[in-house]
Amino acid sequence: MERWKGRVALVTGASAGIGAAVCKVLVEAGMNVVGAARGVEKIEILANSLHDAKGTLTAVKCDVTKEEDIYNLFREIKGKFGGVDICVNNAGISYDKTLLDGSVAEWRNMTDVNIIAPCICSKLSIESMRERGIDDGHIINVNSTSGHRVSGFAEVHFYAGTKYALTAITEGLRQEMRELKSHIRISKISPGFVETEFFTRMFSSNEEKAQEIYKSRMFLQPEDIANSVLHIISSPPHVEINDILVRPTEQAS
Template sequence: MFSWIKVQHQGVDVCINNAGLALPEPLLSGKTSGWKTIMDVNVIALSVCAREAYQSMKERKVDDGPIININSICGHRVVNNADAHFYTASKYAVTALTEGLRQELREAKTHIRATCISPGLVETECAYRLFSENPEIAVATYKSVKCLQAADIANAVVYVLSAPPHVQSGDIEITPVEQSM
């Protein structure tokens, strides 16, 4: 992907890592293959993209490009739902990776910034995948509060992108007003 970007667009100026996967794989009964899939998408792919974006920016002397990791409120709080515990662990990893990335970028004396945007309940296919064996739970979850919309997350991304180069937006948590978590 990054080779194609280099050929087509000369490189990366901005990286927005927005992949996420939740599977119903509890800690006591989940499948190792499911856990590996979650980690590959939520942690490894995000880390690879951040590394490659940084290398592309560095190569082209882009010194203020943002790397934005779209995380989850689950990266900061553990919900009482066994099906979500491994997903939550992967999102805690994203929180830690973003802070580690900030520290490494600072040590590299670059102005490339790393930000973590952590939405609460957004109406997507995520809950349907997580509760695939019982889809009425997903329906009830999305009806329980006025959910965030994709535009709400996009507005947070625009905020980060529009911040002056000397401003580091750290962790931005966005939740529906009615969501208790």
């Protein structure tokens, strides 16, 4: 991790769960981290708790469904830090609707958050790296086991479609880097059930359903995924970890 000290990481969906855990481990490793989310209050609290760490955490308000917000985010990063060296596309969303019950507005929102935003952030991050001559940067997409198989849990079928898309996009981006003879690496992490606010938000109108899921098995913790991020970026330059598929021991599929 020595080579990452003092360098800049962007983490989306940074206000809670996996995003917050990733921010914490990167700051403790000595990086200057920009945490982006619609609500920045929790990120600011986390930043204050890390004031003695080797790195720094800066909160930036950003709604990743809004293209202009993302461009403003990158302008702010350029102005304060020069640019992005690592981009962790973590923001993700799902609704508790089957394909037969879901609305077009919900599908569009999931598409914007889970597919379009990672594409824009990756594109702008790579542009930032290349214009500064950075050839060892890293893009990490937080995917899902739902990007590898279609669950019998009908409420996540459209979500699975967005994550399958992210699987294809991540591999496509990796191939484009190779075509450019670039050493910028492209990775993804595909977690199973993680104990975050994901299901609470998904089942916002049915708290009992969310609690049922959380009690059904021992979940992964956000720190488990954050440690996978550290593992990916700690690998030597000749090693590109393309995917980490990680489930709770008790998860069957």
